[in-house]
Amino acid sequence: MSSDAIAIQTAEATGQPWVQTLHEWVTTVDHKRLGVLYILYALFFLVIAGLEAIIIRIQLMRPHNDFVSPQVFNRMFTMHGTTMIFFVVIPVLFGFANYLVPLMIGARDMAFPRLNAFSFWLTALGGFLLYFSFVGGSGLYGAGNAPDVGWWAYAPLTSRAFSPGHSSDYWTVALLVSGFGSIGTAINIIATIISMRCPGMTLSRMPLFAWLNLIMAGMVILAISPLTAAQVMLSVDRYLGGHFFDTQAGGSATLWMHFFWIFGHPEVYVLVIPAFAFASEIIPVFSRKPIFGYPVMVGATACIGFLSLSVWAHHMFTMGMNSYANSFFAITTFAVGIPTGIKIFNWLGTMWGGRIQFKTPMLFCIAFLFQFLIAGLTGIMLGTAPFNWQLSGSYFVVAHFHYVIVGGILFALFAAFYYWYPKITGRMFNETLGKLHFWLFFIGFHLTFDLMHIPGLLGMPRRIYTYEPGRGWETLNLLVTIGAFVQGIATLVFVANLAISYFKGAKAGNDPWDGWTLEWSVSSPPPTYNFASVPTVASRRPLWDLKHPEDPDSRYE
Amino acid sequence: MSTMSAPLDESRGVWSLPYRGKVGMASLIFAESAIFTIFVVAYLFYMGKSLTGPTPREVLETPIFYTVCLLSSSLTVHFAARFLHLGRRGAFLSLWMVTIALGGTFLYGTTQEWHRLIYEHGLTISTNLFGTTYYSLVGLHASHVVAGLVMLSSVLLFGLAGRVGREQSARVEVLSLYWHFVDAVWVVVFTVVYVLGR
Numbered sequence: 051m052s053s054d055a056i057a058i059q060t061a062e063a064t065g066q067p068w069v070q071t072l073h074e075w076v077t078t079v080d081h082k083r084l085g086v087l088y089i090l091y092a093l094f095f096l097v098i099a100g101l102e103a104i105i106i107r108i109q110l111m112r113p114h115n116d117f118v119s120p121q122v123f124n125r126m127f128t129m130h131g132t133t134m135i136f137f138v139v140i141p142v143l144f145g146f147a148n149y150l151v152p153l154m155i156g157a158r159d160m161a162f163p164r165l166n167a168f169s170f171w172l173t174a175l176g177g178f179l180l181y182f183s184f185v186g187g188s189g190l191y192g193a194g195n196a197p198d199v200g201w202w203a204y205a206p207l208t209s210r211a212f213s214p215g216h217s218s219d220y221w222t223v224a225l226l227v228s229g230f231g232s233i234g235t236a237i238n239i240i241a242t243i244i245s246m247r248c249p250g251m252t253l254s255r256m257p258l259f260a261w262l263n264l265i266m267a268g269m270v271i272l273a274i275s276p277l278t279a280a281q282v283m284l285s286v287d288r289y290l291g292g293h294f295f296d297t298q299a300g301g302s303a304t305l306w307m308h309f310f311w312i313f314g315h316p317e318v319y320v321l322v323i324p325a326f327a328f329a330s331e332i333i334p335v336f337s338r339k340p341i342f343g344y345p346v347m348v349g350a351t352a353c354i355g356f357l358s359l360s361v362w363a364h365h366m367f368t369m370g371m372n373s374y375a376n377s378f379f380a381i382t383t384f385a386v387g388i389p390t391g392i393k394i395f396n397w398l399g400t401m402w403g404g405r406i407q408f409k410t411p412m413l414f415c416i417a418f419l420f421q422f423l424i425a426g427l428t429g430i431m432l433g434t435a436p437f438n439w440q441l442s443g444s445y446f447v448v449a450h451f452h453y454v455i456v457g458g459i460l461f462a463l464f465a466a467f468y469y470w471y472p473k474i475t476g477r478m479f480n481e482t483l484g485k486l487h488f489w490l491f492f493i494g495f496h497l498t499f500d501l502m503h504i505p506g507l508l509g510m511p512r513r514i515y516t517y518e519p520g521r522g523w524e525t526l527n528l529l530v531t532i533g534a535f536v537q538g539i540a541t542l543v544f545v546a547n548l549a550i551s552y553f554k555g556a557k558a559g560n561d562p563w564d565g566w567t568l569e570w571s572v573s574s575p576p577p578t579y580n581f582a583s584v585p586t587v588a589s590r591r592p593l594w595d596l597k598h599p600e601d602p603d604s605r606y607e
Numbered sequence: 608m609s610t611m612s613a614p615l616d617e618s619r620g621v622w623s624l625p626y627r628g629k630v631g632m633a634s635l636i637f638a639e640s641a642i643f644t645i646f647v648v649a650y651l652f653y654m655g656k657s658l659t660g661p662t663p664r665e666v667l668e669t670p671i672f673y674t675v676c677l678l679s680s681s682l683t684v685h686f687a688a689r690f691l692h693l694g695r696r697g698a699f700l701s702l703w704m705v706t707i708a709l710g711g712t713f714l715y716g717t718t719q720e721w722h723r724l725i726y727e728h729g730l731t732i733s734t735n736l737f738g739t740t741y742y743s744l745v746g747l748h749a750s751h752v753v754a755g756l757v758m759l760s761s762v763l764l765f766g767l768a769g770r771v772g773r774e775q776s777a778r779v780e781v782l783s784l785y786w787h788f789v790d791a792v793w794v795v796v797f798t799v800v801y802v803l804g805r
Contacts (some may be wrong), residue, residue, distance in 0.1 A: 246624070283645075291733030293733070
């Protein structure tokens with residue numbers, strides 16, 4: 051008996067007044083609805099931060115361009131970075147974790163549903179505060195506007211003297227508030243995975259998605275908390291006249307850099323580990339093989355999480371540390387390459403000999419694999435201290451981390467969107483539009499970010515508002531900007547596909563991909579209560595056992 | 608979903624997982640520890656780097672009595688939770704009240720110390736690096752004591768209304784974990800501020 055036979059129609063389907071629907075969504079504590087809210091919220095900010103990126107690229111399209119003023123340019127790159135990290139990628143990953151973790155481990159909901167709602171609304175408030183700075187940031191001085199101190203907000207730029215008005219305070223408070231939200235969600239994910247698994251779901255049988263999100267949540271707790279502490283210190287400096295980062299009174303600007311990057315580098319892994327989680331679920335299903343090396347995948351991820359806590363100062367080679375510190379942080383940075391390489395080989399091992407189906411989610415996953423590899427290689431180049439002295443603060447660095455975040459994380463995210471879209475909406479997306487999105491985005495991505503390495507190598511610094519002609523940067527910058535527009539158009543295709551398919555797509559059914567994890571056993575979209583009766587599992591692929599009772603996995607594991 | 612009950616034996620036995628409240632509180636304690644670590648690192652980093660006075664050696668006095676109060680409240684909260692688990696509500700309530708009194712005494716000690724530093728020695732958060740780091744670190748801890756006292760007091764109010772019984776003992780234990788954490792942090796803060804810092 052499949053559970054859709056007893057699915058109860060939720061009230062939203064029938065014609066109830068929109069106020070009541072709105073009220074239900076605002077007051078919801080259901081993990082699936084909160085997951086959708088997180089995802090929609092992130093998509094909204096993706097469009098805004100994407101427009102900011104387009105503004106940056108138009109300004110840099112040709113030398114001596116004056117599309118925006120230097121002040122606006124500073125605000126644009128600050129807001130683009132801050133928004134993309136804190137209000138796009140983190141919420142969208144939390145959205146997927148919220149939606150999928152309870153379904154995958156056979157639970158009714160998250161461990162603390164009300165904390166879950168509270169965390170989401172804190173994050174939402176944080177994003178609102180950040181953007182309210184455009185109107186409210188001028189304060190009593192009539193100076194300021196949106197934050198313009200860069201996303202890492204180095205001291206003394208954030209001191210009262212250099213950042214009058216309240217724009218930096220909006221930045222601080224927005225990150226503080228959304229940070230509390232993130233910590234709340236991380237606590238919730240950990241407690242859910244540890245305490246809410248269905249019978250038989252031992253840790254060694256959990257889907258890799260749950261495992262990797264557990265590690266991600268642990269890292270959020272260890273990484274976001276230092277940022278929270280540093281933001282409190284910054285507020286003490288700005289409002290109570292403290293001297294933490296005030297060099298005039300013996301304070302240290304370097305300490306802020308350490309505190310920021312103790313957060314900042316693990317944060318990269320907080321973002322990329324869920325991307326690994328998506329790939330680890332999608333690649334096996336479209337290769338028609340179980341994941342290769344499950345225990346090694348878990349171990350390698352834990353190893354990445356551990357190592358990533360000791361690499362932060364590779365962002366600070368140019369600030370003048372002693373040679374022991376430089377060597378230590380260079381070596382730990384290289385060491386991260388080992389478990390990451392293990393993971394890439396395991397994904398390739400999963401695909402090897404499989405009957406690969408090149409559906410849209412799989413295309414994005416394959417591109418993710420190779421692009422993330424290249425991003426990792428430029429990362430090792432930048433982790434080499436002498437090389438870093440040459441290129442730190444150049445467009446090479448910008449190209450490197452966009453290769454990680456766009457080429458790695460965003461591609462895996464697109465794969466996740468297409469893979470779970472039928473489950474979340476109950477409709478299939480349009481495969482043609484999906485493929486069009488993939489190829490357009492793929493071309494745009496490589497046009498932008500492959501070429502962006504070169505002006506960096508030629509010496510173009512990041513965060514400059516404009517540049518002189520005749521340095522060999524013009525053509526490259528023009529092509530980079532064209533690539534950004536291609537990516538923008540591809541994203542419009544993506545959003546259009548999501549919107550059109552929601553109304554016009556074919557019915558998906560419970561299990562369109564012939565998947566193996568528990569979320570595919572319930573109807574699409576899943577009923578409010580998730581599982582009519584608590585499932586019991588005996589292997590890592592419970593649906594395989596169900597579909598092939600003559601040859602269940604449980605016989606071999 | 609009944610077909611999901613694939614052939615397996617072990618799940619027929621006991622399937623018990625850790626209590627989610629405990630796991631959640633443990634995670635929160637890890638997060639809070641990370642926050643405190645950053646403040647402690649800042650305190651240690653700026654030790655002796657103030658450009659002007661007053662210095663810790665001149666103005667700080669070791670709060671032995673109040674420290675004993677706070678640390679012994681860990682014992683009382685532990686036994687209070689134990690008594691509730693055994694169903695002895697009277698003993699639970701009285702030890703719970705002693706815990707709140709001890710925590711309150713500690714907080715009074717902090718206010719006295721701050722009053723003395725501000726009015727006698729003119730040390731505020733903006734005086735020098737010592738003031739900035741001292742008030743931030745001790746204040747962060749004191750704010751956790753306040754949060755703990757608010758939660759302890761609300762349990763006391765429910766308890767006096769007769770609403771806290773044996774079935775709440777798991778939750779009360781989770782709260783006592785938080786209180787133990789507040790006490791343990793004080794050991795670190797005490798060592799850093801009053802032992803190493805002088």
